[in-house]
Amino acid sequence: MGRYRVGLETRERILSATRRLLAEVGIEGVTLKAITANARVGAGSFYNLFSSKDDAVFEVVREAIEAVDPDPAGAGTDSLEDLVDAFVAFMTGSSPIARIYLQLAGRGLTDPVVAARVLRSHRRRVERFADAWQREDPELAPSEATARAEVMLGALTGLGMTALIDPGFDMRRHALALLPDAARLRATR
């Protein structure tokens, strides 16, 4: 599975096609037939490289999120405003994958398999925010930092949803208002 060079190329073609289709027709419109036709690949090849249609979709979303990560290496150098900016960029940027991300989160509300994947990435993000908050204010109790991170992320998700539904909504302005004073001043300078 995916060890030969051609296999890796096929994998990329499939991911590109999935990405393109997600952008064009949304998650409901993406069918296996469409993916394989677009990638010019047989269904068998697809299942040789991915375990299911969802598997490919998740991978596309994962890569899109990683693309805006201010600290992909996890060196712990990202500030709170960096993280907020990255989230806003992901939500309001040109990539239509943000919609898919929110729709997947929605599916996670009833589908346990999806829920597991969504919750895992959510917790990772909460931790990133909490760490940044701790760096912002070293006096803060860790539990309080986590609580604030959860609220901020919840709020950001909701604001992102509003922004995607309502094109006139200025997400960045509202998101920055959620930052503690010092970080907000740095961000709006």
Next chain:
Amino acid sequence: MGRYRVGLETRERILSATRRLLAEVGIEGVTLKAITANARVGAGSFYNLFSSKDDAVFEVVREAIEAVDPDPAGAGTDSLEDLVDAFVAFMTGSSPIARIYLQLAGRGLTDPVVAARVLRSHRRRVERFADAWQREDPELAPSEATARAEVMLGALTGLGMTALIDPGFDMRRHALALLPDAARLRATR
């Protein structure tokens, strides 16, 4: 359409069945067959009363939201903390329809038909929040009241999502933190 008594009863039976099924199997599991079987009704009867499957689902969600409305008559007597409490009640209460609501909002991100319905109810709610904020602080410029209402609602939606995905999340506590000081004091008294 729906003028005879039996028709109205059938309508109720269908809505009950839809509600029950949404709770039991989620929005993806609700099929027309299931609804009609559960309501002991032919498919034709269903389409005599509803224009589509989604039509019935929307109606169920609409009624669930109305059920927690602190001021269903629209008399303008609801305070900011009333509205927040109602939203929290809807999200964390026993009704599983909150999940459906969020999933529909997610579908609205790509499906224009769904988007129109979602956006309409969103705007109505923003207006309610903005009015309440204005009553809370009459000095506030109307545009600023609307802006704050949008942020609060966005944040509440995100917090609701977090609460539904993460059972340990204390939505009410975090939601109240979004209130202006005076309202928060009243609410936590």
Next chain:
DNA sequence: TACATATTGGAGCGTCCGCTCAATTTCTGC
């Protein structure tokens, strides 16, 4: 060169889906 392993295409399986329609029955106002 020989062989193991990976990759490929695509027909087709089984299933499910929302919805239509012509025929029939039930209801209501007069």
Next chain:
DNA sequence: GCAGAAATTGAGCGGACGCTCCAATATGTA
């Protein structure tokens, strides 16, 4: 009790879907 509007039925249409299977082929390895 009659006329006509409203309600009801459910088989079945047309199509979509994800995924399996497997013989044929390409690729890497020693």
